[in-house]
Amino acid sequence: MAETRYIKAVNQALKDAMRDDPTVFLIGEDIGAAGGSFKATRDLLDLYGPERVYDAPIAEAAITGIAVGAALTGMKPVAEIMFMDFITLSMDMLVNQAAKARSMFGGQGSVPMVLRTPHGGGLNAGPQHSQCLEAWLAHVPGLKVVVPSNPADAYSLLRAAIDDPDPVIVVENKALYAMKGEMPDTPERIEIGKARIARPGRDATVVAYGAAVGMAEAAAEVMAAEGVEVEVIDLRSVQPWDEACVLESLSRTHNLVVVHEAVEAFGVGAEIAARMADIGFDELDGPIVRVGAPFAPSPFGKTLEEAYRPNADRIVAALRRTLA
Amino acid sequence: MAETRYIKAVNQALKDAMRDDPTVFLIGEDIGAAGGSFKATRDLLDLYGPERVYDAPIAEAAITGIAVGAALTGMKPVAEIMFMDFITLSMDMLVNQAAKARSMFGGQGSVPMVLRTPHGGGLNAGPQHSQCLEAWLAHVPGLKVVVPSNPADAYSLLRAAIDDPDPVIVVENKALYAMKGEMPDTPERIEIGKARIARPGRDATVVAYGAAVGMAEAAAEVMAAEGVEVEVIDLRSVQPWDEACVLESLSRTHNLVVVHEAVEAFGVGAEIAARMADIGFDELDGPIVRVGAPFAPSPFGKTLEEAYRPNADRIVAALRRTLA
């Protein structure tokens, strides 16, 4: 067990995957010599050379499409899109190409590519550099989407994504890059689609992913002081997501709150809530309450951004409302 | 009152809007001389000339961005993207530019553009020409999204969209283009965000939009034969959507089904269900059941596509399940 930072765990996962599999290569803007805008790819150019680490021109659509084509030709590309806001430029390649190739070609092959990209606020980066757009990708059959909430998961989920035969989008959280956490000596092999009980509890379930997991844990602390035991589920992946785990928890706690940093309306939480309002209906003792960003672009100023991002207080309020 | 077809209603709305407002202009691929792939813009080049109707090169991102810039400079552009699947190429301009300009510029101006695009199956057009991607757009603060379900609405909602000072995406349904319906002599002025009770009922509420409205009405017929009176709500717009109308209906019927042609998972229906599982929780007598496409790309063959698209039978089954 050693302590590491989230961003270092990402770096280590890339390094190990490149060591273990010569078909793994990296492509992205300023990922080589500069080591990436957030240093996720630091030293990898030196270690593996320019034949494995491609510093690409500013051309997100082409970067993503190149990953698709290389994946169809026997390689395992890991593309970086510098901010998740820029996947707006990659959508065709992700949605109409990567996601559909296997199914529409009748299962002939697959597209074993990974696209890493950071979402979320906390850097005052403003409306075009803070968005959490994972709900779009989760809506697309053929894509998988993982969102690690801590350094150990950042490592294990990225390794799982690279090992996966299908296109996986790894959504990292900018505000977590500096987060410290324990990294097991033999990192866990995570199966994409399995959630993790981050904190057990019996009175209410909070489902979260990414940075919201920490917020949910903080809210659970507050509630614990009042004698309310909140179970926190870290989804780890939002497509597929662990419906069975959430349903099982709900059948014990009977109250559900869903939290994410993304805009609440039409976000990932809507699907979880909707699904539980169907298959979990008989288990519900109170309304399903969601906590997410308000329906507005992410503001850039410090106070506004703080007010915009979800936090423990809002999760506590949501819990109080469903438990009322 | 005269009977007209959906596509003709679209054409008429464009014609009338161009007549009433000289700043309205059209831009899109093959919309001029050819009158559009689905003939929505037929005759408009002849009527208004090449200064008002721009046949654009195949460049969806630029077409959309040009609409943004022209709108910021005093015009009212109506862009056509030939298939909704191609908005994958327009996402940056829609999401990072059109949607955010007003808010991030502090309310200085607005982006009065319209983007028309057809979604949906029924033409065996396959995985890249049939998608219903409106859930993506509904998740974006700053955009409005309307989805007309019949010719009269196709006219009125498009007029409302063009009149609106903010960016509105008008999602038409390919399978409805040939639909006939009554067009009032003085077409209704529709306020974007207000739903329509397509069929009143007291036993269950079905919320639908676009082509799903007709399927829901057919399902309601089937149920009526069994003495179950189903209320069908046509949302008309999915962003904003008429939460008050749905809640009011639910508080009378106590059972809810949500239907759309889009993929069920993470679709528009998820938000409606999630919201009602919160603010409408106390009204619910049964699970909220959704009906949408299965989690797979839209297949192209006739039998497969038929099995893929929602239909009255599946809505009936959903109603039976929530009422059970």
Added chain:
Amino acid sequence: MTPKERAELYRRMLTIRRAEERLQKLFADGLVPGFLHLSIGQEAVPVGVSSALTEADTVSSNHRGHGHTLAKGVDLTGFFAEILGKATGLCRGRGGSMHVADLSKGMLGANGIVAAGLPITTGSALAHRMQGKGNIAVVYFGDGALAEGLVHECLNIAKLWSLPILFVCENNGWSEFSPTERQLATSLDRLGKAYGITYREVDGNVVEEVARAAGKLVAGMRKAPAPAILECRTTRVRGHFEGDRQDYRDSDEIAALDARDPIRLCAEALMAAGLDDAALAAIAAEVEAKIEAATEAALAAPLPEAGDILADVYTRAEV
């Protein structure tokens, strides 16, 4: 080129032609679901280009992809079955005309998104370069596609990284219902110059010219990876898709197409080189028999099961 080689090119072009004519009829009979874009008049391009390719080379295509696909050597019955949406299709009936693929033959797919084949092929070429086996990648696209930004992103990257990719433009002068000249302020030769990419233009209706130019370019790319552009002037004979009556086209233009028919031109060249009518007829008979057999088999094949919709969305069964 030996007479035998030339006759083989003829046979391949005729196979594409007859296959598409058969599809045209099947479409008219309501048996082809979805859109059908025929490449009648353009057969010399893929046949000429493919004569320079091995099975390990990859190609990717666009909406008008039948010729590209057949020329890469895919199974004729699987091809027909796919376009008819049958369970025995190359893609199990899930793709159809705009999405035929056969990865085992290096055919990475037709594509319903204009210009989408370019980055995919650029990525395939990158993989070839990394794998170091001398394989190359070919992308077919139309003149109308040149307006899409992706074309430029890919020309730039292919040149920067010396990727073994052949950009094959089928310049038929049309982009759907519009003459491409109204959509483009540039041309591929000028773009080639702008990016410093080797550019060749050929009469895309003369299969030997295409084959010769492609052969040279590809041989060079195999030795020293680098991109190249091959622009083929060609002719779209049918409408943009079946059902398009081409009212927007000049009758003179259409009348002139026959004289440039690539199959006729090849037949004339073969006759000039000594082949007789009987030999040509024998080829035609053989081709027609094959097409007929493939069509019959495809028509008789079962439709996919509805349950098949959820198959293959992911490689592993869902968690």
Added chain:
Amino acid sequence: MTPKERAELYRRMLTIRRAEERLQKLFADGLVPGFLHLSIGQEAVPVGVSSALTEADTVSSNHRGHGHTLAKGVDLTGFFAEILGKATGLCRGRGGSMHVADLSKGMLGANGIVAAGLPITTGSALAHRMQGKGNIAVVYFGDGALAEGLVHECLNIAKLWSLPILFVCENNGWSEFSPTERQLATSLDRLGKAYGITYREVDGNVVEEVARAAGKLVAGMRKAPAPAILECRTTRVRGHFEGDRQDYRDSDEIAALDARDPIRLCAEALMAAGLDDAALAAIAAEVEAKIEAATEAALAAPLPEAGDILADVYTRAEV
């Protein structure tokens, strides 16, 4: 150009310089939220270009937009307040450095998305052409942006439709932490040729040269709408953003920057033309006083209210 006009250009450049130096300090003091991309060393470009513009002309910009914005004549206090995220900012503190806009001055916004300004400006130019008042549109972008496909889509359309748009490339040789030459296999002059768009290259650090070239191009565009490209060779003095230590840059390269400083070059020209130290000092004093006043006012301004987040997402109050 009269000495007075020349001095005015100097004053404007100095205003941008001092404003950015002030921002640099404010950033170091932790008072600027978010990213801050300074255009120190590039001031001659927007000042030269703007000398050819009226308020009704529109400009749009990129992430490095302070100079473009100030040169278009926006209010200095509102500018500072915006970058500090204050309620009195030009965008009520919601945009910040990467999103400063002032529609009343024809400033359509800085932009955090590389190359996004191009289609927006192309659309603005289309509006100008339709409105027929002889107004024109200008887009500023960097050399790195040339790799984005949107650039090409817009060059093509601007030429096809004869739009009055001036494409101004600030070629500083860098794209973030990489030399742009490693990202581009083409150049703007070659692209200009490929699209048949008038192209001029100037020393972007000599304000008179920029002004002269822009003046000529813009005058032509006002008479007969048509696009033009103005490539300005310039120098990025600071890091890509504040906080970037530029370890990746050669010390020689950095040392050489001073000699090309646009403000120094302009001062030298002014002195050669007869202006004395005192006159320059007077300009400097005036500029500094204005900057100081604007900074103080901005610093003293209130932050936006949290409730303000939901304002202005739409024009009309929500249904």
